[in-house]
Amino acid sequence: MADRMSAPPKPQPAALARLDRWLDNRLGLADVEPQAALLVLLFSLALVLSLWTMSQGWGNPLLDMHAFRQTQTAITVDSMLDHGPLLPYEIPVFGPPWSLPFELPVFQWLVAGLVRLLRTPIDQTGRLVCASFFYLSFIPIYTLLGSLRIRPAHRLVFLILLLASPLYLFWSRTFMIESLALFLCLAYLALIAAALDSRARRTMVAAAVCGSFGAAVKVTTFFGFLMAAGFLIALVGYKAWQARSLAATARRAVLPVVIAAIVPIVVSSLWTGYADAIKLLNPIGATLTSEALLAHWILGPLSLRTSPELWATILVRMLPDVLGYPYLLLLMLPMLSYAALRQPRLAGLALASALLFLVPILLFANLHLIHNYYQYAVGLFLLASAGFLIVAFLRTEGLAGWTGLLLLAMFAGIGLLRYRAVWLPVQRQDTRQGPIMETALAAHSVTAPDQTLVIVGFDWYPAFAYYSQRRALMLPGWLEWESPAFQQALANLGTDSIGAFMVCRGERDEPDEVADRLAELGRASMPSAGTDLCDIYLPEGDGSVAGGWH
Numbered sequence: 001m002a003d004r005m006s007a008p009p010k011p012q013p014a015a016l017a018r019l020d021r022w023l024d025n026r027l028g029l030a031d032v033e034p035q036a037a038l039l040v041l042l043f044s045l046a047l048v049l050s051l052w053t054m055s056q057g058w059g060n061p062l063l064d065m066h067a068f069r070q071t072q073t074a075i076t077v078d079s080m081l082d083h084g085p086l087l088p089y090e091i092p093v094f095g096p097p098w099s100l101p102f103e104l105p106v107f108q109w110l111v112a113g114l115v116r117l118l119r120t121p122i123d124q125t126g127r128l129v130c131a132s133f134f135y136l137s138f139i140p141i142y143t144l145l146g147s148l149r150i151r152p153a154h155r156l157v158f159l160i161l162l163l164a165s166p167l168y169l170f171w172s173r174t175f176m177i178e179s180l181a182l183f184l185c186l187a188y189l190a191l192i193a194a195a196l197d198s199r200a201r202r203t204m205v206a207a208a209v210c211g212s213f214g215a216a217v218k219v220t221t222f223f224g225f226l227m228a229a230g231f232l233i234a235l236v237g238y239k240a241w242q243a244r245s246l247a248a249t250a251r252r253a254v255l256p257v258v259i260a261a262i263v264p265i266v267v268s269s270l271w272t273g274y275a276d277a278i279k280l281l282n283p284i285g286a287t288l289t290s291e292a293l294l295a296h297w298i299l300g301p302l303s304l305r306t307s308p309e310l311w312a313t314i315l316v317r318m319l320p321d322v323l324g325y326p327y328l329l330l331l332m333l334p335m336l337s338y339a340a341l342r343q344p345r346l347a348g349l350a351l352a353s354a355l356l357f358l359v360p361i362l363l364f365a366n367l368h369l370i371h372n373y374y375q376y377a378v379g380l381f382l383l384a385s386a387g388f389l390i391v392a393f394l395r396t397e398g399l400a401g402w403t404g405l406l407l408l409a410m411f412a413g414i415g416l417l418r419y420r421a422v423w424l425p426v427q428r429q430d431t432r433q434g435p436i437m438e439t440a441l442a443a444h445s446v447t448a449p450d451q452t453l454v455i456v457g458f459d460w461y462p463a464f465a466y467y468s469q470r471r472a473l474m475l476p477g478w479l480e481w482e483s484p485a486f487q488q489a490l491a492n493l494g495t496d497s498i499g500a501f502m503v504c505r506g507e508r509d510e511p512d513e514v515a516d517r518l519a520e521l522g523r524a525s526m527p528s529a530g531t532d533l534c535d536i537y538l539p540e541g542d543g544s545v546a547g548g549w550h
Helices: 002-006 014-027 033-055 067-081 106-118 122-136 138-147 155-163 166-171 178-198 201-217 219-242 246-279 290-299 302-306 308-323 328-342 344-363 365-370 379-394 399-428 435-445 462-468 484-493 505-509 511-521
Strands: 452-456 471-474 498-504 534-537
Touching (some): 033 155, 033 166, 067 106, 106 122, 106 178, 106 201, 122 138, 122 178, 155 166, 155 379, 166 399, 178 201, 178 219, 201 219, 201 246, 219 344, 246 290, 290 365, 302 308, 308 365, 308 379, 328 344, 328 379, 328 399, 344 365, 435 462, 435 498, 435 534, 452 484, 462 471, 471 484, 498 505, 498 511, 505 511, 505 534
Parallel strands (some): 452 471, 452 498
Antiparallel strands (some): 498 534
C-alpha cells in the first residue's frame, strides 16, 4: 500500500502535454490553470449559445422591434442595388429629391456589395453583416484589455459577459449599423492604447482612420470612446508629470495621439456638413439637419437629466437590458469595496467604465430615453465595469478566486434568463403575417413599380415603402398637411406619379379632412383596398389592380 502511495505520477500523454503547453503560451494559464480552464469552457458555451440565438427568427421580415430604423437602413441598400447614388444615398420616403443621408453608409455599402456578390436576400445579408461585426469586436476588446494589463485568460470574462447580455444578443442580429459603429470605435480605442505604448506612427494613423470612420458612421457611439481615449491620454500624461518628463512624453507620444483623437472629430464634422447640405435640397429633409435636430431631439431639454422618467428608464429598462437584472448594480457595490482593498487599479478601471456608461446617456438623454437600441453604444462599458470587479476576485487565490467564477456564472446566467424571457419571443414572432406586411403587400398589389405612395397617419415609417417596393411621400408627425414643407414636397412629386393615397390609423377618423385631401389629389371617394391599418385610395375611375411582384 505504501509503495502504491509513493509511486510517481504517470506521465501525461503527449497530446495532453502539447495542449497544456499551448494553453500556457496562448492564454497565460500557468499560474491559474484550473480557473482558466473553466473560463475557456464558459466562453465556449456562451459562444455556441449566442450563435444559436442569432439563428432565431433569422428568416423573418425586419419588423420585430424598431422596424422603423431597421427598414430605414434596408431601404437604403435596396436603393443602391437599384442603381441609386452611393454617397448621397436615398431614403425614398419624403418625395424627390430622394437623397436623405444621415450616417456615412459604410454598413449599407458592405451589405449591398455582399448581396451583389452572393445573390442573397437583403434582409438576411444585413443581419449577417451586423452579427459579423459583433463577433469581430472581440478582437479589439481582447487587444485593449491587454493594453490595460489584464491577463489573457481573464479577458475571457469580458467576452462571456458580452455574449450573455440580452441587449447584445438581440440587436447584434438585426439590420442595424450599431455593431459596425461599435467595432470601429473599439478598434480606434485599442489602437490609441497601443499607440500610447509603442509610439508607432502607423498605429496612430490607423487609430485616426478607424476613429474617423466610427465617428462618421455614428458620432453618438464615438463620443464614449473619445472620452475613454481621453482617460488613457490623461493617465499617460499624469504618469509623465509624476516622472518629471511631461514635455518629452507629450512630444513623443501624447501629442501625436491627441492629434489622432482630433482627426475623427474633424472628419465627422465634414461628413455632417455634407449630409446636411444634401438634406436641404428636400423640403422635408431640411427639417432633419443636425442643427435642426440637435437641441430638441439629439440632446433633449436640460431638465431631462434630472427627470424621474430618465432615471426610472435607466433602472427599469437599460440596466436589465444590459445586465439582465437591475439590482445586480447593488451587488457591484460590495464587489467594488473588495476590489478597492485588494486590487485598487481594477477598482479604478471599474469606476471609470461605469462613468463611460452613464455620461453618454446623460448627454444624449432624449435618444437613449426613446430608443432602447442606443444603449448598444454604452452597455459595453457597464459590462466592462462588472468584468473588472470579477477579475479582482479571480486574481486572488483561494476562496475569493472561486467566488469570482461564481459571480461570473451568476451575471451571465441572469443575462441569459432575461434574454430568454423578454427578447427571444420577440425574435421568434412571425411578422410575415402581421398588419404592416399585409398593408405593404396591399399597396404593392394596386400600384405600378414607377408609382409613388402618399401616406398619412404613420409618421415616416420606411417599412411600407420597403416591403411594398414603392417609393413614398409620407407626412411626418412634426408637420401638418398644409405646412409649406409638405406642400412643396407634394408639388415636387406631382399628382400624376401618385399611385395610391393611404390614410392610416387615426387619420381615418377625420372624414372631412380625408375628403379634402382626396379631392386635392384626384382620388376616388371610396377606398379601393384596405387593411386594419390603412385605407388605400386610387385615382378617380381607376379600380384596376396595377403591377405585380418584380
